[in-house]
Amino acid sequence: MDKENKATVLNILIVDDEANIRKTLSYCLAAEGHMVIAVSNPEDAVEEARRRSFDMAFVDLKLGDEDGMELIPVLLSDSSWIKIVVITAHASIETAVEAIKLGAADYIAKPFTPDQVKLITRRMGKIRELETEIVSLRENIQQIGPENSLVTKNPGMQRIIETLKKAAVSDAIILLQGESGTGKSIFARAVHNWSLRAAKPMAVVACPSVPSELLESEMFGHARGAFTGAVRDNPGRIAACEGGTLLLDEIGDMAPGVQAKLLRFIQDREYERLGESILRRADVRIIAATNADLEKKAADGSFREDLFYRLNVISLTIPPLRQRPEDILPLAEGFLAYFSRVNHRMPLSFTDQTKESLVNHSWPGNVRELRNAVERAVILGNGDKISMNDLPGNIIPAVKTPAIGDKVSLAAIEELHIRRLMASTSSLQEAADILGIDQTTLWRRRKTYGI
Numbered sequence: 259m260d261k262e263n264k265a266t267v268l269n270i271l272i273v274d275d276e277a278n279i280r281k282t283l284s285y286c287l288a289a290e291g292h293m294v295i296a297v298s299n300p301e302d303a304v305e306e307a308r309r310r311s312f313d314m315a316f317v318d319l320k321l322g323d324e325d326g327m328e329l330i331p332v333l334l335s336d337s338s339w340i341k342i343v344v345i346t347a348h349a350s351i352e353t354a355v356e357a358i359k360l361g362a363a364d365y366i367a368k369p370f371t372p373d374q375v376k377l378i379t380r381r382m383g384k385i386r387e388l389e390t391e392i393v394s395l396r397e398n399i400q401q402i403g404p405e406n407s408l409v410t411k412n413p414g415m416q417r418i419i420e421t422l423k424k425a426a427v428s429d430a431i432i433l434l435q436g437e438s439g440t441g442k443s444i445f446a447r448a449v450h451n452w453s454l455r456a457a458k459p460m461a462v463v464a465c466p467s468v469p470s471e472l473l474e475s476e477m478f479g480h481a482r483g484a485f486t487g488a489v490r491d492n493p494g495r496i497a498a499c500e501g502g503t504l505l506l507d508e509i510g511d512m513a514p515g516v517q518a519k520l521l522r523f524i525q526d527r528e529y530e531r532l533g534e535s536i537l538r539r540a541d542v543r544i545i546a547a548t549n550a551d552l553e554k555k556a557a558d559g560s561f562r563e564d565l566f567y568r569l570n571v572i573s574l575t576i577p578p579l580r581q582r583p584e585d586i587l588p589l590a591e592g593f594l595a596y597f598s599r600v601n602h603r604m605p606l607s608f609t610d611q612t613k614e615s616l617v618n619h620s621w622p623g624n625v626r627e628l629r630n631a632v633e634r635a636v637i638l639g640n641g642d643k644i645s646m647n648d649l650p651g652n653i654i655p656a657v658k659t660p661a662i663g664d665k666v667s668l669a670a671i672e673e674l675h676i677r678r679l680m681a682s683t684s685s686l687q688e689a690a691d692i693l694g695i696d697q698t699t700l701w702r703r704r705k706t707y708g709i
């Protein structure tokens with residue numbers, strides 16, 4: 259089946275008191291690859307809807323003595339995204355209109371054919387797909403900026419990217435550690451995009467930016483009246499990214515109460531909204547990021563040890579920019595091209611001295627600092643070259659580089675030679691070959707000079 263005609267796999271709830279209809283509908287929908295749960299009464303329907311996240315529901319309006327119409331607002335208040343198709347025995351326009359006024363998406367009249375069911379389900383699937391895409395695009399809009407460059411010449415970074423690509427296709431939790439500004443959220447997004455969940459939404463919850471009660475409500479949702487100001491139900495980010503990925507940024511700062519709830523969610527995939535005691539389930543992949551030493555925090559008791567072990571399945575540390583100097587210029591050139599474009603400037607370039615100073619700077623704020631420095635230079639600079647005057651004052655002009663025969667130590671010449679060579683070669687092996695040494699010796703020299 260080509261991509262256009264391929265039906266989105268949906269979680270579908272069937273509510274009908276007639277066993278025959280439940281069986282036929284289940285058979286027809288399962289044959290299309292959907293996940294189906296069928297129940298015979300409103301009580302079981304509510305119970306199921308609270309335990310799982312459904313994309314769509316077929317609801318019979320006559321459920322024995324009970325009225326399926328009353329189920330519509332209840333299902334919608336739990337899952338505002340659910341597409342409800344009501345089943346009416348005799349196609350009556352009045353009841354269909356009433357159901358749609360209550361929020362149903364469509365109706366189907368008994369007796370119906372499998373083709374009618376397939377058609378309506380595909381249409382609902384398309385709408386769910388578009389809605390999911392909108393959520394993802396909204397998240398992406400906040401990220402709009404220079405193209406993220408995941409191309410790196412640094413062997414350590416190359417290994418990290420390889421590991422992330424392999425891990426992406428599993429559902430394993432990934433813990434990204436590293437100094438602030440190293441690009442942890444960029445890598446988390448890349449993992450989501452490489453994963454089988456890429457078509458589902460990704461959400462980000464920044465743990466330190468909100469107080470503990472709000473963080474709990476943001477993640478797990480709340481019931482109306484759960485706290486002052488909770489004027490309506492909120493399904494929470496976990497429910498909103500069902501089937502997708504949730505990035506928990508700065509997890510080291512998460513309050514202990516929220517840590518306990520997260521641990522339970524990781525273990526059982528179950529959670530409760532704030533101010534409610536209904537157990538809910540969700541299928542969400544967790545990526546956690548932190549610039550704190552989580553192991554140390556777990557050891558000194560400021561982070562739950564059991565949660566740390568749960569998170570520490572695939573743990574990677576993104577190296578600071580100063581430990582991957584070969585990436586500085588390619589990243590800077592990428593930012594320069596982007597900011598020249600968005601600021602309507604002619605294509606700009608760096609002077610040789612600027613390039614050298616960029617490579618020599620220690621970048622305590624990592625890629626974020628580099629990006630900000632280049633943006634500032636593009637806005638403030640004149641002419642078609644970015645000079646030292648356009649860079650922030652803490653970036654020291656590179657001193658005149660030593661030349662062969664100058665009164666300098668051999669080490670100074672060696673360090674400079676290795677740095678330059680590494681910036682212009684595409685692999686460690688190539689650099690080692692040109693230098694006429696093996697990779698281990700090159701590694702030792704890099705360690706000595708902090709390259």
Ligand SMILES: Nc1ncnc2c1ncn2[C@@H]1O[C@H](COP(=O)(O)OP(=O)(O)OP(=O)(O)O)[C@@H](O)[C@H]1O
Pocket residue numbers: 403404405406407408436437438439440441442443444445507547548549589625626629
């Ligand atoms: N490989 C990259 N390519 C392009 N931009 C990058 C790259 N890595 C990081 N950046 C940019 O650097 C900035 C910081 O990145 P990001 O927010 O991912 O870092 P972080 O490690 O999550 O930081 P923090 O710990 O402060 O949340 C962002 O503006 C991001 O766009």
